[in-house]
Amino acid sequence: GKDKELIRGSWESLGKNKVPHGVIMFSRLFELDPALLSLFHYNTNCGSTQDCLSSPQFLEHVTKVMLVIDAAVSHLDDLHSLEDFLLNLGRxxxxxxxxxxxxxxxxxxxxxxxxxxxxxxxxxxxxxxWLNMYSIVVAAMSRGWAK
Ligand code: HEM
Structure with a gap:
């Protein structure tokens, strides 16, 4: 329906430049919650947030996140097919x-x-x-926390 068209239409250009867009997203994340930076163990020796954001391993994680979003956008018609993958990702x-x-x-x-x-x-x-799709992804990942 309309939701899927909006998501696909907007991802068409963003998805071609994953890293820069992912960097904007994670810069914002660390602004909102700087403590998350330390969960990336390879970032513990960064001089500044800016150094961390440009470290190769960190940019790899940004790429991984964007590829998961890309997979969700490609599977809008059958998001449940990603459930096992997302549950494991949550774990x-x-x-x-x-x-x-x-x-x-x-x-x-x-x-x-x-x-x-x-x-x-x-x-x-x-x-x-986007919020609707994101909440489905997060719900599936969150099942990885269940005991
Ligand atoms: C792996 C942290 C959010 C996708 C990792 C790793 C860390 C991490 C420390 C392991 C090291 C690495 O691969 O770089 C975080 C933090 C997040 C976050 C602190 C935000 C609170 C996300 C989100 C997604 C995602 C939202 C995708 C929707 C991945 C993927 C991997 C990964 C695909 C690789 C898993 C594997 O090795 O199989 N994350 N992450 N991450 N993350 Fe995240």
Missing amino acids: KHQAVGVNTQSFAVVGESLLYMLQCSLGQAYTAPLRQA
Whole structure:
């Protein structure tokens, strides 16, 4: 329906430049919650947030995140096919010390990146469409925390 068209239309250009858009998203995330930076163990020796954001391993994680979003956009018609993958991804994030509450801040950062990148095309229905897809992804990942 309309949600899927809005998401696919907006991802078409963003998805071609994953790293820069992912960097905008994670810069915002660390602004909102600087403590998350230390969960990337390879970042403990960074002089500044800016140094961390440009470290190769960190940029790899940014790329991984964007590829998961890309997979979700490609599977909008059958998001449930990603459930096992996302549950396992949740388990890995539990293991590195992420709390499920942090996903709300990640969601805010995703919306911030969309707003910055899309300008006028960032509308209330588009925002809601992305939030809907993101909450499905987060719900699936959060099952990785269940005992
Ligand atoms: C792996 C942290 C959010 C996708 C990792 C790793 C850390 C980490 C420390 C292991 C080291 C690495 O691969 O770089 C975080 C933190 C997040 C976050 C602190 C925010 C609170 C996300 C989100 C996604 C994601 C939202 C995708 C929707 C991945 C993937 C891997 C990964 C695909 C690789 C897993 C594997 O090795 O199989 N994350 N992450 N991360 N993360 Fe995240």
